[in-house]
Amino acid sequence: MNFPPKLVDNAIEEISKLPGIGKKTALRLVLHLLKQDQQTTQNLSESLTRLREQTQYCSTCHIISDTSDCTCKTIKRELNTICVVQDTPDVIAIENTAQYRGLYHVLGGVISPIEGIGPDELNIDTLINRIKDSEPKIEEVILALSPTMEGDTTAFYLTKKLKEFGVKITSIARGIPIGGELEFADEVTLGRSIMTRTNYE
């Protein structure tokens, strides 16, 4: 019996290549699409094709963009601060806080010897070029990397690399999350939050 049909099998195959989606979920999605009108599927596949064909990475800051006018070229931002992040979702997360008006620089990953990612695989050269050549001068580089071993290694590497350019290097604060209970915080975080305590202003 030729079942499920080739078309279904093929769609399942392609969908289950996506991360976190297995064959069973893919089948469920396929059956869902088959129950919707044709327009739904058409919109979905067109949006994917357009996404992949037209989305570009800014050659300066490596943020995804659909125009050549990336954020890093707009004068509406504060042009003397660069926030260095691992990847695009971090940019979205920081933008959602509405607390930052400067520029971004997407590294495209963090240094991870286990996964074979060294500094050369990351967008570090372009970061150095931005700091060297920028007009107005970059005054502060904020490292907004995850507090993991890889993130810390990358931060350490960047600090060493950027020292010679006389730019101020800061890191986002580590500490007790807002709403977090002190007694449930791990010792490392709590210890760090005491060491890096801030003044009441």
Added chain:
Amino acid sequence: MNFPPKLVDNAIEEISKLPGIGKKTALRLVLHLLKQDQQTTQNLSESLTRLREQTQYCSTCHIISDTSDCTCKTIKRELNTICVVQDTPDVIAIENTAQYRGLYHVLGGVISPIEGIGPDELNIDTLINRIKDSEPKIEEVILALSPTMEGDTTAFYLTKKLKEFGVKITSIARGIPIGGELEFADEVTLGRSIMTRTNYE
């Protein structure tokens, strides 16, 4: 700041219309696709478009099919038995057991007053027509519906409807799953498994 870009937003919008996929997962999928080569996305969207455009439902048994030669028209199956199931995944599940060689009939749902699904919404008329008109004669109808209230209601309804055609109506066995521990089985299942005990052959 125009971020995330429209193309990304649009793709997230379309992807998160799928069941079980929220905006965060959609963003993760989008970023994954952007990291793969263009061919991956193209294959995905083409397979979806082809799926939706070319997949048909057999007008006799309502199974999805990509050709006009549906299973119910092949002579390789046993043509005197119909297995009635709720939806396509059930057909796949039963096919995977390799224990059944007869025909199928997909109801497209089960009777559910809460969701407003009555017998008229299901493919029951076509089932009756198949039983009436078939050549060779249908001798057995196996009800392979889930042992839920809706499934049982549907089975009860079908049993009443099909009685007049003098066809044998059976149900898949309810009982202790293979590998299941007796002591952890619920009382209803265990009680049913004693009532419907089978002979050692």
